[in-house]
Amino acid sequence: MPAVQPSTPSILNASAYKFVTLDDLPVLRDRLHEAAASLGIKGTVLLAEEGINLFVAGPVEGLRGWLAQLRADPRFADLAHKESFSEKTPFRRLLVKVKREIIRMNQPAIRPEERRAPSVPARTLARWLDQGSDDDGRPVVMLDTRNAFEVKAGAFEHAIDWELRRFSDFPKALAAHAAELAGKTVVSYCTGGIRCEKAALAMQEAGVQHVYQLEGGILKYFEETDGAPHWRGGCFVFDERELLDATLAPAASAATAAP
Template sequence: MVMNMTNTYPYKIAALYRFVALSDIPALKDRIAAECARLNICGTLLLAPEGINGTIAGAPDDLDAIVDVLDELFAVRQGELKYSHASDKPFKRMKVRPKKEIITMKQPEADPTKLVGTYVAPKDWNAIISDPDVVVLDTRNQYETAVGTFRGAIDPKTEFFTEFPDFVKQHLDPAKHKKVAMYCTGGIRCEKASSYMLSQGFEEVYHLKGGILQYLEDIPAEESLWDGGCFVFDQRVAVTHGLKEGTWDICLGCGHPLTPEEHDHDAYEAGVSCSHCHAGLSDERRTMLRQRHNFLIRERGEGTRA
């Protein structure tokens, strides 16, 4: 008997991006916002002269309908488009935002519509990153890498993607590091990073097509070189192989992802703090967070903490 996924997971999620030249961003924004409102879609879409990027969710039929609209406008199915499911509404509202870049790097020479590295399918990724001559780079930020990484990958420990070019300039040399392979959540950051690195003279630059999410969907756990979960930017917090929801949650004090074990730490206080932020919280902010947490508890009818 085949299980109906929509009965188990009422929300369908689409993570998408495509580098494509756009004009008249305000008109596109209004059109998309109206269609999303009509179809009860939630999430965020970014529009910029270089393309579209975002993650959205809705009832399966409604989500499919909005993807049809986006494909008509931007040919998103020619870019990266990945589906998953969630048991709870993953976003509170819908936002359509005009931006200067769909993924901010602030490096004009990084233009994937003109120059981009070699795409590597998930089935070929293990062979690439197992090559001792290949430098493997995680292009995500450190709160994401704390959840999981590929074995042997270098973590630049950046707080923002805009810091990635500085890491490259300080730690990598085109004359020495001839082969570089990069990855990120869904492919957009490593695609843009590959364009930047080629512009800086690196000879062979590879990036994981579809990102970690595609790898976790395609590669069986027993063949995987991925350790941990993959941080995602919605209420699921992280997913594992097969894009199953993980057991992580978020500290509401600092936004750092937490394992179930970290709830047992003395510094953990639900809705307020964790071991990553407890020492740095001011009394004023701690009080504000407790008040917010108590308000949310009352709204859910769960009673108030002492």
């Protein structure tokens, strides 16, 4: 009797963000909600004057169709998303919300749409970590910009952790520790890229000279590498999966995460 082939998970999970000026927030909110609801999509879409941030899941064809509709808007034409698959939708409802910021930092002068800090691709970062320095010979340090409980679930080995309670605590922590980063190449990282993008700009504003953000965050690093040997544990995500392993599959248990 032939072996039963495992079925392909039917639910697509997608996350994405883009810093772009939005001036039609109520209209855009209603349009995105109506389209997503009609396609069985659940999750959260955050809209603000500074851009869009989304974490959604749904049937593969439906979600791909919704993303295509989103990219038909010229403001989102180059929106890059990260994806993974699961057996069921890890969200209970659909929320499309208008907020003051798509990721709260309380630093209105930080405007990623106007300029970005340099980014480092996942494979380049893995090479830097293997050799212990960047291509100019400077020591590389990883700076985790996530909340402390996320860091406990998994992190880059020897990463700096300022034990943030929330991302809006980052500027205060930076002011206290900026001098410790002098002479090093600092790579900020977070789950999907949005927090480390603002963090990298804040470090530049604080006078830290050699700053990069990890392009696409941890999820892109997992997608393009196997995580080893520099990652420990899993990656906390804000949905019912809670923890992803380096294959972007739900981890068996948070108990397997790094201490």
